[in-house]
Amino acid sequence: MTTYALMLFIHILASTIWVGGMFVMHFAVRPAAVALLPPPQRLPLMAAALKRFFDWVAAAVVAVLGSGLAMIFGARTFSALHPSVHLMFALGVVMIAIFVLIRLVPFRRLQAAIAVEQWPAAARQLDAIRKLVAINLVLGIVTIAVATLGRALF
Numbered sequence: 741m742t743t744y745a746l747m748l749f750i751h752i753l754a755s756t757i758w759v760g761g762m763f764v765m766h767f768a769v770r771p772a773a774v775a776l777l778p779p780p781q782r783l784p785l786m787a788a789a790l791k792r793f794f795d796w797v798a799a800a801v802v803a804v805l806g807s808g809l810a811m812i813f814g815a816r817t818f819s820a821l822h823p824s825v826h827l828m829f830a831l832g833v834v835m836i837a838i839f840v841l842i843r844l845v846p847f848r849r850l851q852a853a854i855a856v857e858q859w860p861a862a863a864r865q866l867d868a869i870r871k872l873v874a875i876n877l878v879l880g881i882v883t884i885a886v887a888t889l890g891r892a893l894f
């Protein structure tokens with residue numbers, strides 16, 4: 741097995757956990773919690789689920805970036821890479837920045853509001869997280885399209 745193949749495996753596994761996790765949170769966990777639970781139960785549940793998910797995303801980010809850069813440095817020069825890899829890199833960096841923003845700003849505010857049982861403030865922060873996760877989900881799907889279809893399209 742080549743190092744490149746191993747890096748590609750880690751890269752795709754980590755991006756699957758990240759993008760698939762956002763899909764499940766956005767389309768299954770949150771709507772089910774909204775439909776079934778009142779805010780004093782729903783908001784702590786969502787914060788606890790997001791905490792666990794974000795810990796996994798942090799690991800996935802390190803793995804995606806590390807494996808992606810390892811594959812790039814395995815190539816001769818950055819400029820020799822297909823443009824789709826450059827675009828993937830740029831989109832990946834934007835996704836990482838959005839994740840760091842979510843984790844450091846609205847997620848911390850969500851935890852603080854829950855700690856003092858300020859449910860309307862907590863709901864506003866959760867809504868901000870939902871919108872940012874939706875943006876990152878779209879970017880993730882676009883990045884997968886660029887990574888897989890890029891060579892055929894441009």
Ligand code: HEM
Nearest residue numbers: 755805808809811812825828829832833880883884887888
């Ligand atoms: C963060 C910076 C990233 C870097 C530096 C990077 C780099 C790379 C490199 C060098 C390859 C191999 C490309 C090839 O040889 O054709 C690759 C493949 C791939 N990347 Fe990324 N990537 C990044 C982010 C992402 C993200 C965020 C996703 C998904 C959301 C992603 C999904 C993929 C997929 C699906 C492939 C497999 C493409 C194929 O073999 O057909 N990458 N990446």
